[in-house]
Amino acid sequence: MTTTDTAETAEETFSATIRKRSWGSHQSAEGEGFLDVLMRGGLTRDGYTAMVAQHYWAYEVLEQASVVMRADEVAAPFCPESLDRMAALEADMLFLAGPDWREKYPANAGTERYIQRIREKCFDWPGGYVAHHYTRYLGDMSGGQHIAKLMRRHFGLEGHQGTEFYNFEAVGDLDAFKTGYRAALDAAPWDDDEKERIIEEVLYAYEVNSAVLRDLGAAMDQWRKD
Numbered sequence: 458m459t460t461t462d463t464a465e466t467a468e469e470t471f472s473a474t475i476r477k478r479s480w481g482s483h484q485s486a487e488g489e490g491f492l493d494v495l496m497r498g499g500l501t502r503d504g505y506t507a508m509v510a511q512h513y514w515a516y517e518v519l520e521q522a523s524v525v526m527r528a529d530e531v532a533a534p535f536c537p538e539s540l541d542r543m544a545a546l547e548a549d550m551l552f553l554a555g556p557d558w559r560e561k562y563p564a565n566a567g568t569e570r571y572i573q574r575i576r577e578k579c580f581d582w583p584g585g586y587v588a589h590h591y592t593r594y595l596g597d598m599s600g601g602q603h604i605a606k607l608m609r610r611h612f613g614l615e616g617h618q619g620t621e622f623y624n625f626e627a628v629g630d631l632d633a634f635k636t637g638y639r640a641a642l643d644a645a646p647w648d649d650d651e652k653e654r655i656i657e658e659v660l661y662a663y664e665v666n667s668a669v670l671r672d673l674g675a676a677m678d679q680w681r682k683d
Contacts, residue, residue: 471652472639475591479659491674494681496604498611504673504680505608505619506553510562511669512622513546518572519593522579522586532583534641535590539628542597545621552619565676567668574665578658584651587642588658592666595638597623598631 469477494500495508520543526532550558564572578585605623608614617624628634647655 470639470643471645471647472642474652475642475656475659478656479592479663491670491677494677496607498607499682500677500680501682502553502612504677505612506550506558507562507676507680508670508673509546509549509553509619509622510558511565511568511673512542513550514564514568515571515575515669516542516546516593518575519579519589522575523590525580526583526586529583531645531647532586535587535638537628540594540625542622545624548621549619565669565672567665567670567672571665571669574661584647584655585658587645588655589662591638591642592659592662595635598625598628598635602631 491504491508495504520541523536523541526536527538550562554561575589579589580586601623605620608620612619614620625631625634
């Protein structure tokens with residue numbers, strides 16, 4: 458067998474399989490109308506604030522699960538405290554909307570569905586937790602950096618004000634972190650059935666994230682720029 462034959466028949470890594478299987482869902486979520494209009498500069502700052510608020514409500518529950526999963530041998534490598542977003546999200550919402558932001562920006566129906574799924578799958582199933590963790594945090598480290606750059610440009614935000622959520626300085630080099638994260642996915646002791654369950658949950662996580670954006674899109678007219 459040649460070297461080329463060996464490369465072609467080598468088993469695909471789990472992290473590569475997740476990425477390949479979820480790529481269409483990832484692209485669909487990015488293509489939701491609300492996010493497209495927001496990134497093109499078509500919405501007011503209140504529209505951006507509404508999206509940040511939905512992140513807050515979802516991460517509040519996801520990071521409650523992180524506290525539990527840090528005691529799990531399999532899940533713990535994925536959730537160092539340096540990743541936690543809650544303090545950043547609260548700072549962003551206070552800056553963007555003031556102290557009464559919780560009353561102004563409640564969780565929408567899509568977010569409520571998302572929260573319920575996190576409660577069902579992320580507190581006692583390490584693979585389910587990792588599925589939701591992967592979907593959110595790696596996206597925030599990747600495409601989220603572009604979103605932050607555009608929001609600072611569109612709304613004249615200085616430094617990390619209003620975009621602290623996307624600031625991962627505590628993590629260090631993002632590319633190195635993502636490489637290590639994928640290596641942890643590949644090293645986790647999941648059998649083929651469990652890996653398939655996790656991939657299915659990743660796909661569901663993308664769907665509920667898309668539902669959050671669709672609900673924001675349904676309310677988008679109130680935030681359109683004149």
